[in-house]
Amino acid sequence: MARITHGIGCSHIPVLGYAHDHGKDGDDYFKPAFAGFDWTREWITAPDSRPDVVILVYNDHASAFDMKVIPTFAIGCGESFTPADEGFGPRPVPVVEGHPDLAWHIAQSLVLDEFDTTIINEMEVDHGLTVPLTMMFGDVEKWPVKVIPLAVNVVTYPPPSGNRCWALGEAISRAVSSFPQDLKVQIWGTGGMSHQLQGPRAGLINKEWDNRFLDGLTGEGQDLRHVPHIEYLRETGSEGIEMVMWLIMRGALGKSTRALHRHYHVPVSNTALGHIVLEPVDPTVPPSRTLEGGSPIAQKMIA
Amino acid sequence: MARITHGIGCSHIPVLGYAHDHGKDGDDYFKPAFAGFDWTREWITAPDSRPDVVILVYNDHASAFDMKVIPTFAIGCGESFTPADEGFGPRPVPVVEGHPDLAWHIAQSLVLDEFDTTIINEMEVDHGLTVPLTMMFGDVEKWPVKVIPLAVNVVTYPPPSGNRCWALGEAISRAVSSFPQDLKVQIWGTGGMSHQLQGPRAGLINKEWDNRFLDGLTGEGQDLRHVPHIEYLRETGSEGIEMVMWLIMRGALGKSTRALHRHYHVPVSNTALGHIVLEPVDPTVPPSRTLEGGSPIAQKMIA
Amino acid sequence: MREATDIATYLADLEDIPGTQVFTAQRARQGYHLNQCAMSLMKPENRERFKADERAYIDEWPMSEEQKEALLARDYNRLLNLGGNIYFLAKVFSTDGISVVQGVSTMTGMSVEEYQAMMMAGGRSPVGQRSIRENN
Amino acid sequence: MREATDIATYLADLEDIPGTQVFTAQRARQGYHLNQCAMSLMKPENRERFKADERAYIDEWPMSEEQKEALLARDYNRLLNLGGNIYFLAKVFSTDGISVVQGVSTMTGMSVEEYQAMMMAGGRSPVGQRSIRENN
Numbered sequence: 015m016a017r018i019t020h021g022i023g024c025s026h027i028p029v030l031g032y033a034h035d036h037g038k039d040g041d042d043y044f045k046p047a048f049a050g051f052d053w054t055r056e057w058i059t060a061p062d063s064r065p066d067v068v069i070l071v072y073n074d075h076a077s078a079f080d081m082k083v084i085p086t087f088a089i090g091c092g093e094s095f096t097p098a099d100e101g102f103g104p105r106p107v108p109v110v111e112g113h114p115d116l117a118w119h120i121a122q123s124l125v126l127d128e129f130d131t132t133i134i135n136e137m138e139v140d141h142g143l144t145v146p147l148t149m150m151f152g153d154v155e156k157w158p159v160k161v162i163p164l165a166v167n168v169v170t171y172p173p174p175s176g177n178r179c180w181a182l183g184e185a186i187s188r189a190v191s192s193f194p195q196d197l198k199v200q201i202w203g204t205g206g207m208s209h210q211l212q213g214p215r216a217g218l219i220n221k222e223w224d225n226r227f228l229d230g231l232t233g234e235g236q237d238l239r240h241v242p243h244i245e246y247l248r249e250t251g252s253e254g255i256e257m258v259m260w261l262i263m264r265g266a267l268g269k270s271t272r273a274l275h276r277h278y279h280v281p282v283s284n285t286a287l288g289h290i291v292l293e294p295v296d297p298t299v300p301p302s303r304t305l306e307g308g309s310p311i312a313q314k315m316i317a
Numbered sequence: 318m319a320r321i322t323h324g325i326g327c328s329h330i331p332v333l334g335y336a337h338d339h340g341k342d343g344d345d346y347f348k349p350a351f352a353g354f355d356w357t358r359e360w361i362t363a364p365d366s367r368p369d370v371v372i373l374v375y376n377d378h379a380s381a382f383d384m385k386v387i388p389t390f391a392i393g394c395g396e397s398f399t400p401a402d403e404g405f406g407p408r409p410v411p412v413v414e415g416h417p418d419l420a421w422h423i424a425q426s427l428v429l430d431e432f433d434t435t436i437i438n439e440m441e442v443d444h445g446l447t448v449p450l451t452m453m454f455g456d457v458e459k460w461p462v463k464v465i466p467l468a469v470n471v472v473t474y475p476p477p478s479g480n481r482c483w484a485l486g487e488a489i490s491r492a493v494s495s496f497p498q499d500l501k502v503q504i505w506g507t508g509g510m511s512h513q514l515q516g517p518r519a520g521l522i523n524k525e526w527d528n529r530f531l532d533g534l535t536g537e538g539q540d541l542r543h544v545p546h547i548e549y550l551r552e553t554g555s556e557g558i559e560m561v562m563w564l565i566m567r568g569a570l571g572k573s574t575r576a577l578h579r580h581y582h583v584p585v586s587n588t589a590l591g592h593i594v595l596e597p598v599d600p601t602v603p604p605s606r607t608l609e610g611g612s613p614i615a616q617k618m619i620a
Numbered sequence: 621m622r623e624a625t626d627i628a629t630y631l632a633d634l635e636d637i638p639g640t641q642v643f644t645a646q647r648a649r650q651g652y653h654l655n656q657c658a659m660s661l662m663k664p665e666n667r668e669r670f671k672a673d674e675r676a677y678i679d680e681w682p683m684s685e686e687q688k689e690a691l692l693a694r695d696y697n698r699l700l701n702l703g704g705n706i707y708f709l710a711k712v713f714s715t716d717g718i719s720v721v722q723g724v725s726t727m728t729g730m731s732v733e734e735y736q737a738m739m740m741a742g743g744r745s746p747v748g749q750r751s752i753r754e755n756n
Numbered sequence: 757m758r759e760a761t762d763i764a765t766y767l768a769d770l771e772d773i774p775g776t777q778v779f780t781a782q783r784a785r786q787g788y789h790l791n792q793c794a795m796s797l798m799k800p801e802n803r804e805r806f807k808a809d810e811r812a813y814i815d816e817w818p819m820s821e822e823q824k825e826a827l828l829a830r831d832y833n834r835l836l837n838l839g840g841n842i843y844f845l846a847k848v849f850s851t852d853g854i855s856v857v858q859g860v861s862t863m864t865g866m867s868v869e870e871y872q873a874m875m876m877a878g879g880r881s882p883v884g885q886r887s888i889r890e891n892n
């Protein structure tokens with residue numbers, strides 16, 4: 015059976031993609047940002063921990079989705095996803111290969127579990143998805159994992175609540191563990207940490223809050239699922255709201271977790287860089303309360 | 318304050334649009350189908366019952382959405398929606414005017430209420446939306462109501478469960494009643510009733526089941542929310558699944574309803590035509606369990 | 621109980637209906653380009669090009685040869701088997717200028733007249749048509 | 757309690773943050789064509805046309821004159837006020853060949869150097885920047 019082995023949290027700051035693509039990752043400015051990924055790069059390619067598939071939770075930054083269609087949760091079920099041209103040509107990184115079998119399995123399971131997911135069969139992927147791949151795998155000919163993109167709306171208000179994100183993670187865990195193939199699956203939450211890219215308040219950074227957030231991802235606590243949007247906005251800047259996506263990752267890891275690795279660095283461009291590698295201690299998630307099959311009538315119909 | 322005054326259930330059989338557009342609605346074959354709407358046409362334009370806005374729940378039939386993007390619930394927030402060309406030119410009916418203020422209000426409220434809605438700002442609308450308008454209003458220069466399209470995926474499996482649809486209706490009721498403007502809002506559930514358009518089993522009709530379904534929409538009972546997809550498929554044909562959309566309408570009417578008018582006719586083309594006009598008796602819906610604002614922390618943040 | 625409630629069980633049940641192909645993910649994937657091709661016929665200019673040279677038109681789409689042959693032959697049952705969805709395929713009915721009833725009747729083994737007579741008499745009964753394994 | 761939990765209260769709170777325009781429905785509607793226009797600059801051929809004649813390019817979009825002037829002037833704070841969203845407007849940064857830091861700094865009343873120095877020193881503190889009404 016497939017199972018979620020680990021979760022990773024990671025900022026997806028575009029300039030880190032630029033620094034990597036232009037050989038500047040050794041520069042004084044970028045070196046400490048990249049150095050915090052050395053541990054992860056070794057760990058993630060080791061035979062025991064290397065994943066077969068990554069469910070990569072990210073947001074599109076006006077690249078694949080314009081204002082015509084705004085899905086709250088969109089799951090990429092296609093065969094492959096091409097890096098987007100965000101205004102200065104596409105990043106020179108490999109095409110992202112999907113895992114349609116598992117992606118469709120998750121998408122279908124989520125709908126039965128009463129998540130109103132949008133299925134996407136063709137889309138381009140921007141720095142939100144490709145920068146974390148670069149941070150984890152560096153310069154490669156071919157990404158060493160299959161990737162299921164899970165795009166979350168955190169641009170047009172309201173984004174999904176923290177509680178909804180956490181619950182989605184729990185549902186993803188249930189879906190993965192009912193997939194018959196033996197697969198090691200990681201789930202990554204990306205974006206954040208504190209940053210604001212707009213207005214007179216731009217440049218806001220909140221190290222204390224960010225580090226409390228990292229603390230809150232480990233152990234048994236579920237306080238983070240109740241942090242309201244307005245707190246992210248006030249405390250971590252208007253773009254800090256991206257951190258709700260880390261809660262999908264955390265929710266998928268179950269009852270309790272421990273951190274294997276943690277990294278925090280300020281500044282990278284306008285943003286606080288955060289990164290954490292989490293392992294489930296007790297991966298239990300609550301059973302679905304809502305699965306169609308859970309109703310007595312449905313049970314009777316199922317032989 | 319805005320409020321949901323009535324719900325309407327109505328098949329959206331394309332040939333009825335054709336019959337109307339070509340002046341064949343008086344033909345022997347079509348007359349009994351149309352006659353059952355005489356009552357409604359009079360009632361719906363009377364000053365007391367005429368709605369300002371209709372939330373029109375329907376499904377797209379491979380017109381606005383192709384296989385690239387498949388939203389489970391998509392709410393039309395645009396200014397207007399043009400009738401689609403479904404293969405023989407667009408229907409000669411007025412452009413559909415939206416109600417972006419209320420539509421965005423509902424869309425935003427639904428996301429906070431943990432429905433993972435997709436927002437659509439530009440789309441064409443097919444017979445699923447325009448045929449019910451024709452059945453209710455006949456030949457008009459301009460539709461006498463604003464329309465908020467709510468498109469539901471019932472084509473690619475799985476569609477949302479009956480329970481999820483009913484719950485969405487309840488959430489829509491909460492959203493409408495928090496809209497400050499004084500508006501009479503109707504909600505229409507369309508599609509069905511029993512029909513199958515494919516394979517050797519095409520032409521299936523189940524009068525008994527359809528009429529039990531119509532019975533189940535009135536009164537206090539909530540049994541219909543637990544009918545599983547497989548029962549629709551077995552009993553009412555592969556396209557009978559469209560009836561889950563009527564449950565969004567029913568859910569929005571609250572605790573109990575009564576029928577003001579009811580009409581059932583077989584055959585129209587391949588399909589059993591059903592139509593019902595419902596009035597809430599007790600419009601109470603359960604409070605949101607999930608609204609972000611309902612969390613204690615969020616409460617503290619809200620002054 | 622909980623074990624029986626996952627998507628696999630749900631999907632298995634959908635295959636138990638006589639004479640019916642439920643449009644599951646598996647079919648959606650198999651029929652992806654077939655359905656996209658059929659949908660392209662919503663545009664008048666595409667309908668013209670299709671009518672002028674059907675084979676050339678469908679060769680622009682990465683479909684299997686089997687799908688192409690079934691589409692040229694208007695073999696709708698076979699198209700359903702190959703991942704076609706009826707709402708997408710209905711764009712072919714329109715392009716051919718036939719009604720939905722005519723198109724649908726071709727899948728039932730009846731003539732249009734027989735099919736229409738069945739509908740006038742109240743349609744096909746669900747009795748015996750509910751489940752392959754229960755034969756009810 | 758329940759009365760305070762609707763979308764109206766939620767939205768009112770979003771307006772209480774100093775120097776910040778949260779991208780609500782109201783702004784999304786006001787800035788619809790502005791944002792769509794900015795996003796069109798993802799295509800190299802559109803970037804070329806825009807650079808060749810900015811005014812002619814933006815006249816193709818049904819924006820207000822105010823939005824057009826602010827866009828020509830690269831007045832990003834004004835663009836935010838008129839419904840622009842930073843992720844869409846960032847396509848203009850790219851087209852102009854400036855970095856995100858440079859573009860963002862123009863909204864803060866600081867020079868790029870001052871802004872970068874602030875970031876190197878750990879960024880802007882949230883103290884006093886959390887709430888207009890609480891002034892904290």
Ligand SMILES: [Fe+3]
Pocket residue numbers: 026073075142205206256
């Ligand atoms: Fe981001």
Ligand SMILES: [Fe+3]
Pocket residue numbers: 329376378445508509559
């Ligand atoms: Fe329909």
